[in-house]
Amino acid sequence: MTSRVLIEPIVGRYMHLTLSGNTHRVYVEEAGTGVPLLCLHTAGADTRQYRALMNDPELLKQFRIIAFDLPWHGKSSPPEGWQHNTYRLSSHDYTEAILSVVEAMQLEQPIVMGCSIGGRIVLHLALEHPERFGAAIGLQSGAHVEPYYDLEWLHRSDVHGGEVSAGIVSGLIGPLSPAKHKWETLWHYMQGGPGVFKGDLFFYTADGDIRDRVRQIDTKKCPLWLLTGEYDYSCTPEDTAFLGHNIEGARWQIMKGMGHFPMSEDPEKFLTYLKPVLQEAARARSA
Numbered sequence: 001m002t003s004r005v006l007i008e009p010i011v012g013r014y015m016h017l018t019l020s021g022n023t024h025r026v027y028v029e030e031a032g033t034g035v036p037l038l039c040l041h042t043a044g045a046d047t048r049q050y051r052a053l054m055n056d057p058e059l060l061k062q063f064r065i066i067a068f069d070l071p072w073h074g075k076s077s078p079p080e081g082w083q084h085n086t087y088r089l090s091s092h093d094y095t096e097a098i099l100s101v102v103e104a105m106q107l108e109q110p111i112v113m114g115c116s117i118g119g120r121i122v123l124h125l126a127l128e129h130p131e132r133f134g135a136a137i138g139l140q141s142g143a144h145v146e147p148y149y150d151l152e153w154l155h156r157s158d159v160h161g162g163e164v165s166a167g168i169v170s171g172l173i174g175p176l177s178p179a180k181h182k183w184e185t186l187w188h189y190m191q192g193g194p195g196v197f198k199g200d201l202f203f204y205t206a207d208g209d210i211r212d213r214v215r216q217i218d219t220k221k222c223p224l225w226l227l228t229g230e231y232d233y234s235c236t237p238e239d240t241a242f243l244g245h246n247i248e249g250a251r252w253q254i255m256k257g258m259g260h261f262p263m264s265e266d267p268e269k270f271l272t273y274l275k276p277v278l279q280e281a282a283r284a285r286s287a
Helices: 057-062 091-104 117-128 161-170 179-190 196-207 237-246 267-286
Strands: 011-019 022-031 035-040 063-068 111-115 135-139 224-229 251-255
Touching (some): 011 091, 022 091, 035 117, 057 267, 111 267, 117 196, 117 224, 135 267, 161 179, 251 267
Parallel strands (some): 035 063, 035 111, 111 135, 224 251
Antiparallel strands (some): 011 022, 022 063
8 A cells, every 4th residue: 555645736947047147047936826926035045935835725726826046046056157256145136036037927916025135125126116016025024234243154164154054043033933844944044055145145234225215115006014023133023113114004013923934934823924914915916
């Protein structure tokens, strides 16, 4: 007698994109049908963070959930000649990658949702390209963060960069998160490419600073929701409150017991916060 094999509904493919003049082979996953929901991973990680959403039967009946690995991340390799360059993510390159995926997949008014650096770029997209998105959801969204650790430890020849990356973010996971999800989240960080997490933090700590422009976001053009874990000390509840008070029409909520990686550190609890927001965003998108 053969045992029953569970095959997940997630389908992965590669697309070839030209970004900043370089050819990239970008890995994309998707599952479900309906309203397109484009998910953006955190710094130094990849699409695996959204595995729970892509396996939720209720969501898959209404949403086409899409996630892609940024160039240099996960299954998206660096471009040819990468060994001669230092990876450093800029606002321009980040935006270009997202819009290129949207165009290549012919996504009409997708809901865009990102966490951490993804939550930051969501603010840029809502401000600079509101016509391209039906709604935006920022997870752990802050307008700026000052570096609170020595970034040089993230790429040195005498330490294991992946283990250092996981060590740095381990404290950002909520203390109530189930151990199996906590350690899977950290495993993703341990597998990051050399210098990639550090390169992402250039956007997060310097180039992506949007404090002086958030008031210009028009939520009538691109409705905006913000969800932040109460234990996050990278994007704090106070950082999200700043956005909520300064972006007219933005709706925001602090998620009890959660940290910086809600979709992967405690997906069951996170979905109880996310599902009502997704319903609101879907209605706003079709209005």
